Amino acid sequence: xxxxxxxxxxxxxxxxxxxxxxxxxxxxxxxxxxxxxxxxxxxxxxxxxxxxxxxxxx
Numbered sequence: 001x002x003x004x005x006x007x008x009x010x011x012x013x014x015x016x017x018x019x020x021x022x023x024x025x026x027x028x029x030x031x032x033x034x035x036x037x038x039x040x041x042x043x044x045x046x047x048x049x050x051x052x053x054x055x056x057x058x
Contacts, residue, residue: 041048
């Protein structure tokens, strides 16, 4: 389990030494998943929705 420490005023002086890098998320794989969902919904949206309807008060 990862230990997380709080930032104290003593640690604030060292923040200039921290290297932070941001990367762009891979949206191509997300787009392909969304395209697949769209294809399923175009073919049989009613059946897809029925799969999420609760039966018997569950």
